[in-house]
Amino acid sequence: MIVLVNGKIADPDSTLISPLDRGFLYGDGCFETLRVAGGRPIELEAHLDRLAGSAETLRIPLFAHWSRLQLSEQILAAIQHDGGDSAIIRLSVSRGRAHRPGLSPRLAEGQPTVTIIVIPHQPLAASQYRRGISAIVSRYRRIPAECIPVEAKATHYLPGILATAEAEEAGADEAIMLDIHGQVAETTVANLFWCAGGTLFTPDPSTGLLPGITRRAILELASEAGFSVHEVCAPALALASADEIFITKTSVGVLSITRLDRIAVGAGVQGPVSAELLRRYLARYRISLEATE
Numbered sequence: 001m002i003v004l005v006n007g008k009i010a011d012p013d014s015t016l017i018s019p020l021d022r023g024f025l026y027g028d029g030c031f032e033t034l035r036v037a038g039g040r041p042i043e044l045e046a047h048l049d050r051l052a053g054s055a056e057t058l059r060i061p062l063f064a065h066w067s068r069l070q071l072s073e074q075i076l077a078a079i080q081h082d083g084g085d086s087a088i089i090r091l092s093v094s095r096g097r098a099h100r101p102g103l104s105p106r107l108a109e110g111q112p113t114v115t116i117i118v119i120p121h122q123p124l125a126a127s128q129y130r131r132g133i134s135a136i137v138s139r140y141r142r143i144p145a146e147c148i149p150v151e152a153k154a155t156h157y158l159p160g161i162l163a164t165a166e167a168e169e170a171g172a173d174e175a176i177m178l179d180i181h182g183q184v185a186e187t188t189v190a191n192l193f194w195c196a197g198g199t200l201f202t203p204d205p206s207t208g209l210l211p212g213i214t215r216r217a218i219l220e221l222a223s224e225a226g227f228s229v230h231e232v233c234a235p236a237l238a239l240a241s242a243d244e245i246f247i248t249k250t251s252v253g254v255l256s257i258t259r260l261d262r263i264a265v266g267a268g269v270q271g272p273v274s275a276e277l278l279r280r281y282l283a284r285y286r287i288s289l290e291a292t293e
């Protein structure tokens, strides 16, 4: 694992972040998760765009201290240091160290804390994509955009953490989260699509979902493949009649949910629409899957 703190390589076992860091005190920060495939970061510019939007929305003066070019150079340097072909990068930004606890952003002194962590990543095998994952519908709801604007991929993930614990306790891999009005929004760390009667659906951004970079790519790939996608506000019941359900996120691309609340979705394996979109996603980013069982 490679760790950079404020641009400098650091030892992950002895790196200290201040106990007065606002990220630690209040979750006062934002982050990006990137995927490295073939030694290159996928959608680097899109991630930097979203990070810039997050910092601006949260009023964190990230670009008063680092240029966008410096950040991308640090990411590339960290990847080179790691030397691996396949990795996940966690880029975190907090408002930085404060001179005392207190909510005012003005209490932050110095520069935002920027960490870049490169974690070696074993991509899922083709058989895992075919098998898919299980999910529950969580009782915890997505934080509405009126509380944390969706333009910010903020480090505040407690509802998702509680929903993940709920899924784990139920023996499931993922949790689908509804918005406060009971409409399907997304999962804890991924966007959601479903297919019913030959039509593709995905939750409308008004549900407060995080506008995923993979979601955007899949909307483009779906349109190239001739599928029309409807952005909808739909109750959880809509998922019960789906032939296919799948999630989209940076680390996996397109992954089917094949059991929902212990009931098989469609045939209980990856369906043809998810398989086609995964094929196009892998081709777009030149990622090859291990064929191991």
Ligand SMILES: Cc1ncc(COP(=O)(O)O)c(C=O)c1O
Pocket: 033, 186, 187, 188, 189, 190, 191, 209, 210, 211, 212, 213, 214, 215, 248, 249, 250, 251
């Ligand atoms: C809440 C949430 N929704 C969706 C996503 C998927 O976004 P992306 O496709 O940019 O990885 C993430 C990824 O971290 C997430 O945390």
